[in-house]
Amino acid sequence: MASLSSLCSSSPSIKSQTSIAKPLVILRKDSVTFPTRFSKTPSLVQTQSVAREISADLSNTNDVVPKKAKNGLEKDPRELWKRYVDWLYQHKELGLYLDVSRVGFTDEFVEEMEPRFQAAFKAMEELEKGAIANPDEGRMVGHYWLRKPELAPNSFLKSQIETTLDAVRKFADEVVSGKIKPPSSPEGRFTSILSVGIGGSALGPQFVAEALAPDNPPLKIRFIDNTDPAGIDHQIAQLGPELASTLVVVISKSGGTPETRNGLLEVQKAFREAGLEFAKQGVAITQENSLLDNTVRIEGWLARFPMFDWVGGRTSEMSAVGLLPAALQGIDVREMLAGASLMDEANRTTVLRNNPAALLALCWYWASDGVGSKDMVVLPYKDSLLLFSRYLQQLVMESLGKEFDLDGNRVSQGLTVYGNKGSTDQHAYIQQLREGVHNFFATFIEVLRDRPPGHDWELEPGVTCGDYLFGMLQGTRSALYANDRESVTVTVQEVTPRSVGALVALYERAVGIYASLVNINAYHQPGVEAGKKAAGEVLALQKRVLAVLNEARMVFLTVSFSYGEETQPEVVKTSTLELNPTLELMFCKEPVEPLTIDEVAERCHTPEDIEMIYKIIAHMAANDRALIAEGSCGSPRSIKVYLGECNVDGLYA
Numbered sequence: 001m002a003s004l005s006s007l008c009s010s011s012p013s014i015k016s017q018t019s020i021a022k023p024l025v026i027l028r029k030d031s032v033t034f035p036t037r038f039s040k041t042p043s044l045v046q047t048q049s050v051a052r053e054i055s056a057d058l059s060n061t062n063d064v065v066p067k068k069a070k071n072g073l074e075k076d077p078r079e080l081w082k083r084y085v086d087w088l089y090q091h092k093e094l095g096l097y098l099d100v101s102r103v104g105f106t107d108e109f110v111e112e113m114e115p116r117f118q119a120a121f122k123a124m125e126e127l128e129k130g131a132i133a134n135p136d137e138g139r140m141v142g143h144y145w146l147r148k149p150e151l152a153p154n155s156f157l158k159s160q161i162e163t164t165l166d167a168v169r170k171f172a173d174e175v176v177s178g179k180i181k182p183p184s185s186p187e188g189r190f191t192s193i194l195s196v197g198i199g200g201s202a203l204g205p206q207f208v209a210e211a212l213a214p215d216n217p218p219l220k221i222r223f224i225d226n227t228d229p230a231g232i233d234h235q236i237a238q239l240g241p242e243l244a245s246t247l248v249v250v251i252s253k254s255g256g257t258p259e260t261r262n263g264l265l266e267v268q269k270a271f272r273e274a275g276l277e278f279a280k281q282g283v284a285i286t287q288e289n290s291l292l293d294n295t296v297r298i299e300g301w302l303a304r305f306p307m308f309d310w311v312g313g314r315t316s317e318m319s320a321v322g323l324l325p326a327a328l329q330g331i332d333v334r335e336m337l338a339g340a341s342l343m344d345e346a347n348r349t350t351v352l353r354n355n356p357a358a359l360l361a362l363c364w365y366w367a368s369d370g371v372g373s374k375d376m377v378v379l380p381y382k383d384s385l386l387l388f389s390r391y392l393q394q395l396v397m398e399s400l401g402k403e404f405d406l407d408g409n410r411v412s413q414g415l416t417v418y419g420n421k422g423s424t425d426q427h428a429y430i431q432q433l434r435e436g437v438h439n440f441f442a443t444f445i446e447v448l449r450d451r452p453p454g455h456d457w458e459l460e461p462g463v464t465c466g467d468y469l470f471g472m473l474q475g476t477r478s479a480l481y482a483n484d485r486e487s488v489t490v491t492v493q494e495v496t497p498r499s500v501g502a503l504v505a506l507y508e509r510a511v512g513i514y515a516s517l518v519n520i521n522a523y524h525q526p527g528v529e530a531g532k533k534a535a536g537e538v539l540a541l542q543k544r545v546l547a548v549l550n551e552a553r554m555v556f557l558t559v560s561f562s563y564g565e566e567t568q569p570e571v572v573k574t575s576t577l578e579l580n581p582t583l584e585l586m587f588c589k590e591p592v593e594p595l596t597i598d599e600v601a602e603r604c605h606t607p608e609d610i611e612m613i614y615k616i617i618a619h620m621a622a623n624d625r626a627l628i629a630e631g632s633c634g635s636p637r638s639i640k641v642y643l644g645e646c647n648v649d650g651l652y653a
């Protein structure tokens with residue numbers, strides 16, 4: 001029997017007599033064919049209406065034969081094998097395969113989509129040449145230049161990329177070798193990295209660390225990727241005395257993301273409390289002249305590396321954002337870049353069936369009717385790729401989840417991504433995928449090499465642990481397909497810097513092409529701004545609530561003050577106090593005017609915010625703040641609230 005690696009070197013249209021493994025699930029042939037979905041290149045409106053029709057049809061059927069028939073998925077094993085071989089994409093140098101045979105697109109569909117793909121290829125070509133591909137923000141989109149600087153549209157950008165890469169590698173080498181040392185560590189060298197960043201400034205480094213960091217990296221990495229104080233405390237506590245030998249890498253393109261700023265402030269406090277000088281251990285990756293950049297210059301941090309305006313957060317893995325943490329962990333960043341560059345090259349062909357990113361986009365379009373009607377479940381059967389789905393979730397959903405298309409039409413586009421890893425998830429949600437609501441298609445990530453050579457052994461005659469993992473993947477793929485659940489399979493030989501670089505590049509391009517197919521801007525994220533703005537408004541409201549409560553307390557302060565010999569207690573107003581600083585204040589222990597939530601809202605002049613005010617009060621009352629709420633949280637109207645004892649600095653006790 002031919003091994004798969006010997007098949008690797010033959011062309012995709014293999015006619016070999018390789019014996020076909022008996023399918024684990026018996027597949028049933030459906031004789032009914034379903035007509036092509038589109039008679040000509042579909043407009044978005046057409047696809048949406050077809051999607052609606054299909055789902056209406058499905059909901060009207062009684063789940064016997066029609067669902068299978070409507071899908072038109074090939075079920076004859078010989079025909080399926082032919083489809084597999086005909087459509088199998090292989091990248092010889094990368095050892096990467098893409099199997100799209102278990103997605104049911106028809107030849108007519110491919111033909112009808114062809115003009116759209118040609119337009120998408122053109123758009124990608126323009127983008128790579130430096131077009132303003134992010135029109136809303138007036139920006140170029142240049143992450144492809146990062147792995148091939150000579151593609152950059154001018155020599156200045158080219159040299160910026162090269163200089164940064166050199167600087168990253170030099171710095172990492174010097175840290176790893178101990179040439180750059182922490183000032184006061186008994187170890188005499190840096191032993192840990194604490195990466196502070198969120199979204200695209202965390203997910204790539206997290207994925208790559210999980211996938212590629214050696215068992216004993218020169219520096220172990222930890223992440224603070226949230227403004228959860230308990231989570232931050234946990235990371236700092238876990239470091240313990242190792243804080244003295246920790247390199248803190250703060251990553252923020254904008255340099256003003258609140259979660260990252262808060263993480264930094266918390267870490268700086270921990271440094272102060274440990275008697276350490278933060279600036280000597282701090283590194284920043286940010287855009288020039290950002291708030292963070294200015295802080296770094298003023299405080300004189302150990303190092304700073306640039307993020308470029310033309311690289312988006314979610315496509316920044318091959319910039320300093322991903323490369324510095326990787327290099328510090330001993331990961332070969334040149335190989336990551338090489339893998340990405342090879343994949344980019346393959347994705348430049350305008351022949352759809354030879355272009356792996358376009359094939360992915362085709363499958364996404366087919367499976368989700370071009371409107372995100374089905375979710376993409378990502379299932380890597382390899383523990384080290386656990387975070388790939390989380391990484392893809394941002395890459396795909398922040399890029400494709402858009403309200404308006406490029407022409408300003410409301411389209412509410414997107415593609416939902418979730419997943420974890422196999423076979424673990426077979427014991428969680430695969431039951432529903434196999435038999436329950438049919439609202440997804442799967443992406444299997446298969447890794448051929450089970451473990452490094454020389455370590456394998458047979459758990460039972462002829463069967464290794466890795467064979468089980470393989471069987472679980474193949475079995476799940478077959479079982480899903482037998483029940484008309486479509487899937488894509490991406491296969492790599494091993495999880496290496498090169499294959500990980502290639503996977504990143506493959507999905508980056510697939511997102512770009514798909515965005516062109518559905519005519520949206522993949523490179524902005526206006527929806528996130530709305531959430532950030534709303535969060536700012538909540539904090540502003542919290543300040544108003546505190547001011548109102550403070551005033552309620554101050555207005556009725558009891559004071560004693562002296563006129564000559566006499567001392568007379570009296571109640572005065574704040575304004576009087578301000579006018580007469582000679583008064584001797586005596587703060588009362590008990591407040592005199594507890595307020596209902598309605599009263600607080602009224603005094604804030606925002607009665608419409610009453611629910612938020614209640615939540616603010618409940619949160620502060622649960623968190624050792626000066627605010628005291630009496631009554632039952634279950635009946636918000638019963639609550640009366642006041643400020644407790646103040647300390648000299650402000651409002652909180």
Ligand SMILES: O=P(O)(O)OC[C@H]1O[C@](O)(CO)[C@@H](O)[C@@H]1O
Binds near residue numbers: 201252255312
């Ligand atoms: O790198 P920054 O500017 O801190 O942004 C972090 C993340 O926030 C977003 O802007 C919005 O979630 C992402 O696109 C980005 O990756």
